Amino acid sequence: MPYVTTADGTQIHYTDWGTGQPVILSHGWPLSSDAWAVELKLLADNGYRAIAHDRRGHGKSSGPWEGNDMDTYAADLNALVEHLDLHDIVLVGHSTGGGEVVRYAAQYGAGRVAKVFTAGAVPPIMVKSESNPDGTPIEAFDGLRASVLADRSQFYEELATPFYGANRDGATVSQGLIDDFWRQGMNVNIKAAYDCIKAFSESDFTEDLKALDVPIFIAQGDDDQIVPVADAAEKSIKLVKNGTLKLYKGAPHGIAGAYQQELDQDILAFIKS
Template sequence: MPYFTTSDGTEIYYTDQGTGKPVILSHGWPLSSDAWQVEVKLLADNGYRAIAHDRRGHGRSAKTYTGNDMDTYARDLAELIESLDLNDLAVIGHSTGGGEVVRYAAQHGAGRVTKVITAGAVPPLMLQTAANPDGLPIEVFDGIRAGVLSDSSQFYIELTEAFFGANRPGSAVSEGAKREFWRQGMLVNLAAAYDCVTAFSETDFTEDLRALDVPIFIAHGDDDQIVPIKDAALKSIELVRHGTLKVYPGAPHGISGAYQAELDQDILAFLAT
């Protein structure tokens, strides 16, 4: 299994499949690169080099106590990309990973990144503040932290209901998909899982979105119960210069089923333009 060591000595796991133009995929919290397995194969099958990493503290990467913040995540990604000497690069991020790739592209990706894709992404800012009154109150994120600390295993099991929209009438998400979320969640280091809540909820990506000078495809389900579309994609599209927004009716936060099938075809179409 390939590993890369960052400048602060953190081992980052990644998978690298296929040949052609490179595409980096960044996962959501508290998951790992395994969340992108279908897309990695799809991209490789369609002539791309697909690379997906486990964020520090997550999956098979080092179980870090420090550096669990968005600036460090973006720096880790930049160092991985530089080590692989990737150019003419597309970056794709889901949820927290959407924030990571937006910050990377805006602050580190000049001359390398040509396209950005986000799905259910956290930018521009999730937390309710005086300047962002439509955001979610801090109590929501305090509840997540409390759940992670008190019984992370049970918390991740329960989180799958809202994550995949399994609590909605007619939901077709499988028990296997929910168990896979739990399996990946149980690999994350507790300190990393706890600190990442602050990273994904309190990081303000407004200026990163404004700084992007490459095309960005913003995908979001209108029934996303984790990252509400009104606080995220509908605001992000107003901040970027070369943005395309697609809203997926009835789609949840988790990428699965019919939503995944449609999104994957949209990803291929956007990359081909």
């Protein structure tokens, strides 16, 4: 089972399939690289080297007490890239992973990163403040933290419903998908799950987005109930130099069903473009 050891001794687990141009996929919270299983196979089948890692404290990676912050996540990704000596990379990030790949590309990606693709990503910044009056109030994130501490098992079961839009009329979200969301969530250690809420909600990616000099495709469902589209994709596209914005009608935050099928074809097309 492949791991890379970071500067602080954390072991980051990763999957590495196929050959060709490398595509690195970064998962959302509270998931793991398992969330990219379909995309890993799809990319490898289409002639790419598909790589997905478990963020520290998530999935099969080790979970130290420290380092559950966006700067360290980006540094961990850099350790993986250097370990595999990757170049001409396409980065794909969902939700929290979208923030991770944007920060990595801005701070470490020069000469290595060719393109960036985000889906339902948290940039530029989620939390409400004087400088971001349209953001989500801090009390909402405090509520997430309280739920993780109180009964995270029940919380993850309930969170899966809005995450995948199962509460919408006509939704066809399977119980299996909800169960798998719960399974991945329960594999995140409680410290990492708790700390990551601050990382994804309070990290400011404004300067990272401005610094990107490679093409970026910014994708988001227009019915995202987790990351408000008006405060995420629609703001991010205004900050990047070479961006494409696509909103998916009726699509939720979680990547599944018809949304996943369309998104995956867009990922392949963007890589080839």
